[in-house]
Amino acid sequence: MDAQKYSACTSILIGKKASTDGSVMIGRNEDARAAWPKHYIVHPHHESKSNPVFKSSDNKFKLTLPKVRFKYDATPEWTKKYGLFEEDGINEYNVAMSATESTYSNETVLGVDPLVKDGIGEEAMITVVLPYIKTPREGIERLGKIIEKYGTDESNGILFADKNSAWYMETGGGHQWVAERIPDDYYAVIANQSAIQDIDFNDPNNFMWAPHIREFVNKYHLNPSTHGNFNFRQIFGTHTLADTYYNTPRVWYGQKMFNPEIQQDPQSQNLPFIRKSHRKLSINDAEAFLASHYQGTKYDPVGEGKPQDRKRFRPISLAKTQESHIMQMRPNQPKETTGIHWLAMGVAAQSTYVPFFSGITGTPTAYHYGVHDYKHNSAYWAFKLAGIMVDSHYLQFNPQLEALQAKLNIHYLNSIKDVDANAKQLSSDQLVKLVNKVSNGEAKLAIKDYRKLTGHLIALAADYSPLNYHQDLNL
Structure with a gap:
């Protein structure tokens, strides 16, 4: 291989x-x-x-x-x-x-x-x-x-x-x-x-x-x-x-x-x-x-x-x-917030770049999971599955994906702004706790929202089956 x-x-x-x-x-x-x-x-x-x-x-x-x-x-x-x-x-x-x-x-x-x-x-x-x-x-x-x-x-x-x-x-x-x-x-x-x-x-x-x-x-x-x-x-x-x-x-x-x-x-x-x-x-x-x-x-x-x-x-x-x-x-940032590792699991065009501050000491459990076949508990598969659903009906589903990407990106930037506003007033230990909370929180939010979108797209996709037919509602 x-x-x-x-x-x-x-x-x-x-x-x-x-x-x-x-x-x-x-x-x-x-x-x-x-x-x-x-x-x-x-x-x-x-x-x-x-x-x-x-x-x-x-x-x-x-x-x-x-x-x-x-x-x-x-x-x-x-x-x-x-x-x-x-x-x-x-x-x-x-x-x-x-x-x-x-x-x-x-x-x-x-x-x-x-x-x-x-x-x-x-x-x-x-x-x-x-x-x-x-x-x-x-x-x-x-x-x-x-x-x-x-x-x-x-x-x-x-x-x-x-x-x-x-x-x-x-x-x-x-x-x-x-x-x-x-x-x-x-x-x-x-x-x-x-x-x-x-x-x-x-x-x-x-x-x-x-x-x-x-x-x-x-x-x-x-x-x-x-x-x-x-x-x-x-x-x-x-x-x-x-x-x-x-x-x-x-x-x-x-x-x-x-x-x-x-x-x-x-x-x-x-x-x-x-x-x-x-x-x-x-x-x-x-x-x-x-x-x-x-x-x-x-x-x-x-x-x-x-x-x-x-x-x-x-x-x-x-x-x-x-x-x-x-x-x-x-x-001009404290060492805990100098670096931001923006990470998009799966296809960049269909995923979201989650920000992780360089001062973090751990990542969410979902980022530790994922094998070759789909598993619900994996961060990789959470983002990848949404892309697969969009691929099946790109013109119909992609606008909803793009709307979620924009919403999350605005949220990330606001969170970073808030961390920066408080960072210089905190001790190093306090700042480590804050960046862990914020980075992992943004990641969990992204996974939650992507799973919610995927569930919605699955329901919509049911109506696109090749076995579908225009039904007479009076029957």
């Missing part, structure tokens, strides 16, 4: 001067299978007497870990059989990490630096990195050293952030990597294709790289540039026809959302990695991007375009999304 080998995510990063409130934001849709539940948990701070050893259940990768593990939250799989896949979280030092955006190295690179079967993969990255770092740079350095020593079994993009900066890291071949700091007034959207372009080796404040990457590229004559620049996307990435249908249209649509004044071809292989938006972006903009499916264009699969156009490109939000997340790292 290769559940995660077909993972195909979409990511967004927003610098602090590009956002409306000075927040740094990173987010991603975790896409693999249409029915593959996720859980949401908090790992407490833990100190071991001896160094624990991480052993992958996906391959033979293992790593000795530090004795001190910082508190962090994560969204692991419902089963450990194929790996943990903790995917996203914020640790006690308010460092956020999302891993990974699946990418591909080209055949020329793999011919001289093959992927390592038992190297580190997506399933392990959050678990062995996030609980042991205090800054995004530390995260990149730690993961980079692991890749250099043990290799990686796949090509990936990894997102890091704190309240000061967002970083995007990409791997190439079995042992190479680079990272770029997103300029404060820029954003980036990525879709399963190497994205980072020119690396400035004279600017270590904004770029990081594997120590011997230039020697490696020169040794094997991998750089096609005639200008002497080092374009990671060109050297390590793919540029196939499949990319123009599966990947580049998603980047095109994100840039169309935030820079509508710029005309671009959705199948262009030359879309820039970073852009400066024509306006500042909010958490709602980040959510709208990750929940999008080419609305307003002929490519919308549930739109009014021609059948061949509606099926032409792979959308951003799709049935195979297991969960979608945005980590909002806010300035």
Whole structure:
């Protein structure tokens, strides 16, 4: 079973001067299978007497870990059989990490630096990195050293952030990597294709790289540039026809959302990695991007375009999304409320982004449940089932879903405003109690309302049976 080998995510990063409130934001849709539940948990701070050893259940990768593990939250799989896949979280030092955006190295690179079967993969990255770092740079350095020593079994993009900066890291071949700091007034959207372009080796404040990457590229004559620049996307990435249908249209649509004044071809292989938006972006903009499916264009699969156009490109939000997340790292807040982990279980377009403050010490019980087959007690299945009901009669049911999404989002924003108004007057212990109460309360409200909507839609769906018939009420 290769559940995660077909993972195909979409990511967004927003610098602090590009956002409306000075927040740094990173987010991603975790896409693999249409029915593959996720859980949401908090790992407490833990100190071991001896160094624990991480052993992958996906391959033979293992790593000795530090004795001190910082508190962090994560969204692991419902089963450990194929790996943990903790995917996203914020640790006690308010460092956020999302891993990974699946990418591909080209055949020329793999011919001289093959992927390592038992190297580190997506399933392990959050678990062995996030609980042991205090800054995004530390995260990149730690993961980079692991890749250099043990290799990686796949090509990936990894997102890091704190309240000061967002970083995007990409791997190439079995042992190479680079990272770029997103300029404060820029954003980036990525879709399963190497994205980072020119690396400035004279600017270590904004770029990081594997120590011997230039020697490696020169040794094997991998750089096609005639200008002497080092374009990671060109050297390590793919540029196939499949990319123009599966990947580049998603980047095109994100840039169309935030820079509508710029005309671009959705199948262009030359879309820039970073852009400066024509306006500042909010958490709602980040959510709208990750929940999008080419609305307003002929490519919308549930739109009014021609059948061949509606099926032409792979959308951003799709049935195979297991969960979608945005980590909002806010300035001028106490540590318990600096980070907000916005988490939408299931399909982003049909779910709701519930806000969890970084100071929480636990999550609702419903977020600990969920197996492959439907279970009523699972948060994942509560949101997923509503989407399935809407899918059956999209035009009739989707307006009711959208009304609930808007209602809940307004409620979330009001709750956050109230927490912020009181946060600076509370002690740390009081604030932890408050953020647990509010975060878990919002989650329980969302589950309750989604279950209520699902019940209502089931009753409405009964009248759409193919065995139905217009009945003479006099009979």
